[in-house]
Amino acid sequence: MERTPELFEKIEDYLQGSLPQEELVTFEQEMEKNDALKEEVAMHRALHTTLQDADTIAFKNKLKNISAHIRLDEAPDVVSIRPNRDGLYYKIAAVIVVVFGIGTLLYTSNSAQHTLDLYGAYYAPFPVEDMTRGEASIEVQGIIKQYGKGIYDSVVVALEKYPNIREQQPLSLYLGNSYLNTDQEEKAIQQFENVEDSKYLEVAQWYLSLTYLKLNKTAKVEELLLEIIGYDGTYKSRATELLQLLEKK
Amino acid sequence: MNTIEDQKILEGIKTGDEVVITAFYKKNMPYIRRYVLQNSGSELDVEDVFQDAIVLIYQKLKVEQIELYASLQTYFYGICKNIWRNRLRKNNRMVSAEDVLEGVEALDPDIVEEIERNEEAHVYRKHFVNLSEACQKVLNMVFNGKSMRQIAESTGYTEGYARKKKFECKEHLIEMIEKDPLYKELKEPIEKN
Numbered sequence: 001m002e003r004t005p006e007l008f009e010k011i012e013d014y015l016q017g018s019l020p021q022e023e024l025v026t027f028e029q030e031m032e033k034n035d036a037l038k039e040e041v042a043m044h045r046a047l048h049t050t051l052q053d054a055d056t057i058a059f060k061n062k063l064k065n066i067s068a069h070i071r072l073d074e075a076p077d078v079v080s081i082r083p084n085r086d087g088l089y090y091k092i093a094a095v096i097v098v099v100f101g102i103g104t105l106l107y108t109s110n111s112a113q114h115t116l117d118l119y120g121a122y123y124a125p126f127p128v129e130d131m132t133r134g135e136a137s138i139e140v141q142g143i144i145k146q147y148g149k150g151i152y153d154s155v156v157v158a159l160e161k162y163p164n165i166r167e168q169q170p171l172s173l174y175l176g177n178s179y180l181n182t183d184q185e186e187k188a189i190q191q192f193e194n195v196e197d198s199k200y201l202e203v204a205q206w207y208l209s210l211t212y213l214k215l216n217k218t219a220k221v222e223e224l225l226l227e228i229i230g231y232d233g234t235y236k237s238r239a240t241e242l243l244q245l246l247e248k249k
Numbered sequence: 250m251n252t253i254e255d256q257k258i259l260e261g262i263k264t265g266d267e268v269v270i271t272a273f274y275k276k277n278m279p280y281i282r283r284y285v286l287q288n289s290g291s292e293l294d295v296e297d298v299f300q301d302a303i304v305l306i307y308q309k310l311k312v313e314q315i316e317l318y319a320s321l322q323t324y325f326y327g328i329c330k331n332i333w334r335n336r337l338r339k340n341n342r343m344v345s346a347e348d349v350l351e352g353v354e355a356l357d358p359d360i361v362e363e364i365e366r367n368e369e370a371h372v373y374r375k376h377f378v379n380l381s382e383a384c385q386k387v388l389n390m391v392f393n394g395k396s397m398r399q400i401a402e403s404t405g406y407t408e409g410y411a412r413k414k415k416f417e418c419k420e421h422l423i424e425m426i427e428k429d430p431l432y433k434e435l436k437e438p439i440e441k442n
Contacts, residue, residue: 043426062270112428
């Protein structure tokens, strides 16, 4: 059955007991006749019952983080300072993620979950340290602050309205990363592909490869990783590791 | 026979003490990894079994004290092994029941039942925590009966965007759950068993 916002709202109203009497009767009659609807309602009911336990969800999130910390040894490693055309300096602090115990990631299954786990192990948001200091407008500074705090939805809303974003490549990277963190991968791809400035090309390619990794499009990931390795730059070692893990899958 | 050390660990799990849980994780993961991998499992299965067992203990501790009749380690291994045995049985990967049952520590029948009852919930939680933080926040409010206006106020979205966001997040969550092999197995118990 097709899932629509209207269907979800009706089911939610039904579960909360807020459907008007007339609609309730019609809905229950429809469920009697329609097994798919009945199953859909059962799924929503189970989700609502199980996932309203915020304590257990918080605990599960904590376990996920602990597990990630154990598996990964994060080391802020590379800092490169390059002058831009206006003579100002951009500091790009790239976080190198060293995979702790690569063997633990060599999963036997070739599943999407495997690539999602690799994505989780290798993805870290494009850092904002000292970006455009002194040059950015108050509006942009506010957006960057929100990005740094991980309020990605707001960054998306603000940057989608921002004029001439293609002329300010770091903003494209922030927007691309914000799309990635709000499950809008197709839009993230567009942003990373828009980056043409040679200074940001490698980093954009890296995030583009991670976007395709999240989407489990491994052929495209491998193609991009080979390009990144060819640049012989900041992301070469990470790209090489990731490529090896994908090839051993 | 809760030892002082075991009692401290249980208290740490109950309160979500990251230091205690991390130490527990590091100490016990190798054994569970070896056990699951030797019994037809993958690295993903190892992580799921381990975390689901701790969550089960956490949930028990929220409502009652756990009285141990062996060490906490033995109790925990028993839960992990029972979870894994159930999953193998459900997806017909159990080649020899004796092989897997060997060394499974005896558990209170209540907790064995609880393991069964919790299987679907584990799948839901696993995929929920993989959603973006924004999605988790919106859905958490939906599941706790908050109105769209309240959600919009709390997130700073417009009501229209909050509504759209809620639908997209929930639809994505359901799709992920439906693709999970364990969920499919749980939904076909009669055919499989």
